[in-house]
Amino acid sequence: MIHRIILFRGMNTGGVRAPVGEQRAMAEAMGLKNPRTLAASGNLVVESGKAAAALEADIEAAMEKTFGLKVAAMVRTPDQWARLIAANPFPKEAAAHPAKVVAMVMKEGIRPGGLEAAQALARNGERVEAVDDVLFFWFPDGQGQSEIFKKATPRMLGMGTGRNWNTVLKLADMVGLEA
Known part of the structure; x- marks a missing residue:
């Protein structure tokens, strides 16, 4: 178990x-x-x-x-979660503003062209990077103001679910990971 x-x-x-x-x-x-x-x-x-x-x-x-x-x-698994945390391409942003960094865990990978489509929507310093089956987002003005957040649908990206960095770290703690 x-x-x-x-x-x-x-x-x-x-x-x-x-x-x-x-x-x-x-x-x-x-x-x-x-x-x-x-x-x-x-x-x-x-x-x-x-x-x-x-x-x-x-x-x-x-x-x-x-x-x-x-x-x-x-x-x-906890190992997969630890790799997700280590792979975060926005560690400084996550440390300073964890609610503005989002990790989107994809069910069956990122749809071909999805990363590029999301990156094309980025405005005002927003960034999107992919590592394995996770899309990482930096929303300096918050998600609610983001065109990416409003327009990046499962049809564009693939099926996934996002968690802000606060939640990512709380889940790590729940499974005994040192984050």
């Missing part, structure tokens, strides 16, 4: 809601150990020996059965 970080796309935003207590109960009913949530932000940490792809499929099916929600889940 090892920790698994489960990220839900679009959870508790845009009207897609599942109470975190009920998410933990669902995870327990699935046989997952020590389920913990991080606020109401679409993050679940569990212990499981199941492979990531199988766990993703099981979690997505359980979310649909339990809550009637068809949401994408992305599962990462």
Whole structure:
């Protein structure tokens, strides 16, 4: 049994809601150990020996059965999370303004041309970089003001879910990583 970080796309935003207590109960009913949530932000940490792809499929099916929600889940191990943290191309920005750096974890990789399309939308010092299956964003004026945030859809980038750097570090702490 090892920790698994489960990220839900679009959870508790845009009207897609599942109470975190009920998410933990669902995870327990699935046989997952020590389920913990991080606020109401679409993050679940569990212990499981199941492979990531199988766990993703099981979690997505359980979310649909339990809550009637068809949401994408992305599962990462602590090692994968540590590599994500180490790969951040914006470490100075993350240290100074962690809410303005976002790591978007992609379900099946970045769509061809997606990085370039997002970079073309960048304005006012915004930056976008890709490392493996993660897109990293620097939003100096915040996400709400960004054309990237407004226009970069799954059709452009591929299916993914973003977490600001504060959340990335809190999830690392939940699985015992020194970030």
